[in-house]
Amino acid sequence: MTKVVEEKFSISYDADEGDLNNHEIGALALGRSILGVNDAVSQANALINKGAEVKLKVSAPVREGSIIVDFLLLASTPNALALLKYLGFSGAVGAVAGGSLIEVVQKLKNRKVAKVTIEAESNVAVIEVDGEKIECDKYVAQLAVDKKVRDSLHNVIQAPISGKKNAKFKVLNEQEIEVLVIDEAVAHSFSPLPVGSLESEEITKETTTVYFVQVNFNSKRGWRIKLADGQEYAVELNDNKFMANVNQNKQTFSKEDLFEVILEKRSLYRQTRSSYQYTVVEVTNHFTDKDRRLV
Template identity: 30%
Template sequence: MKQNEKSQKFTIYYDAKKSELSKHKIDAYALGSSILEMSKMIYEADRVINSTEKTIDLLVTAPVKKGSVAIEFVANFLNNGGMDVLKYIGLTAASSSIVGGSAIAVSQIIRDKKVLSIDSYSDSDEVEIKLNNETIKCDKTVAELVTNPKIRKAMSEVIAQPLINKEEPVFRIEVNNVETLRLTNENIVNIRPLNKDSFNSQESVKTLTTNVKLTQINFKSKNGWKMVYENEEKNVTIQDESFFERISHNALAFKEGDIFKVELTIEEKNTANSKRTKYIIKKVLRHRASKERKLV
C-alpha cells in the first residue's frame, strides 16, 4: 500500500444453527462466490459513486474465528472517494448516518418488488423510489446503488446465497471488532436481485438558475459547448437564440472560462442498465465580466 493510501478492514460472518458453518466450514463454491460477488458489488458501487476514476482496491485475508465462517476484507482507499463506497453500501459504522438507510437496508424494503420510478428534487439529497403500492425515501446515492442490477445481484450472492435453507441463519459484519450490521432470518431472505421488470425507462427534467463557467465554445453551432457545473466539466447545448446571435457578432468580447448566470435545464433518462444526462442552457441571464466585455 502506498504512503498516501488509507485502508479499512471489515469482516463478514456466516453462521447458522446445526450447520457446517458453526464448525467453521463452508461450501467451496459458496465461499468463492461470496468473495467474487463482494468485489463486484464494491467495484460497481465505486463506478456509480466515483465515475471518473477507481478509488478503492479490495484484498482478502483469512482469519480463523471460532463457531462460524469469517471472511476478512481489506479495502485500500486510493483517495477519499473510496470511503464513501463502503459507507453507502452499508459495510461500516458510518452507514448508520445515512438518512433513509444504506443500500443493504433499503434493499431489504424493496425486496423483489418492481421499481416504477425514482423522483428527485433539485434542492434535496433525498429521492423517492416508487414501487407498486409504496414509496421509499432515501439518499440519492443509495437509490443509484439499489436500482443497479449488478450491485443487487452481487449483494444477494454475498448475503443470502450462502445461507439458503440454513436453520437460524446469521449474516453480520464487524469493523475493528465492533459489529456494524446483523441480519437474521427474514432480513436475509429479503436481500434479493433487482426485479428484471423494474423501470424500463425513467425520465426527469429539472430547470434551475445557476452560475456556470463556459470552457469550450463553438461560434458555429449550439452544440459542441462545454461548461463547468458542480466542479465537473460537462457537454452543454445553447438554446438561447438571442445569446447565440450576440456572441456570434461579438466574438472578441467572449473568453473561454467566462462565468455566466443561466437558466439551466437538466434532462435525465435512466434505465436499469444505463444513465444519460443532457444539459441545456435555455437562457443566459448575466455575463459576469467587466463592463466593456459584458454580453448580457
C-alpha cells in the same frame, strides 16, 4: 497504489445446523460471496468516488466461530472509504441519511421498482414501489437499482444462508462488534433486481439559449429546439404565457430568433434501454428588437 488510509471489516455467516454450524461453507458460495463484495465496492467507488484508487483485500484466511471473512479496504484518500458506509459494510461514525444500501434494499422487499426520482442539485432520491415512496441518499438509490450491485448483494447475503435454520448474515467492524445483522427469514429481500424494474430517473434543469426550429401554434407538443452546439431536441412547451404571446404575434415569430429558456431534462435509465424527455418549463428572455419581444 500508495496506501494512505484503510478500514477493516468482516462478514460472518452462522446457523443452527448444517455446514455453517460446523464452520464450513461451499467453495462456490464463498467464492461468489467474496466476488460479490468486490463488485459492490467497485460499483460504489465508480459512482461515489468517480473511480478514485481503492483496493479491496481479503486480509486473513476464513476463520472459525461461524464462518468469518476478513476484508481490508485500502484507499488513497479518507473520503474514498466512505463508500463502505453507503454500502452498509462500515460502522464508522456518521450514518447515511435514509439508510445504507443494505438497509434500503431490505425496505424494498424484493418489489419491482416503478420509479427513482433524483431532483437536480439534491442529494435525496425517492424510490417508488407499490405506491410507497422511500427517501434515501441519491447514491444509495442508484446502487439499489443497479442490476450488478443487486446480484452482488444476493451472492453476499441471501445465497449463503438461504434455507438454513436460524441462519444469520453479519457485518463486523474492526473490533468485531456487530454493525449489521440479517436473519435468514428476511434474506429473500436480497434477491436479484426484479425483471422490469426501472433502474433510475434523474431530473435536471438548466437555463440555456435555444432557437425554436419547429413550432405548433395549437399544442404544447410538437415543438423542437436547437441548442448552441447544434443539437436538436423535440420538446414539450409548458409556458402558457409564452404560448399565448406566440399565438397573438404569429406574424412576428421567427425561427431565427434566440430565446433564453429553463430546460428540464428527464433521463430514464432502464435495464434494457435509456430514454430522455425535454420540457421547456419557462421562456425567460427573447433576444430581439423591443417591439418584437414575446417575453
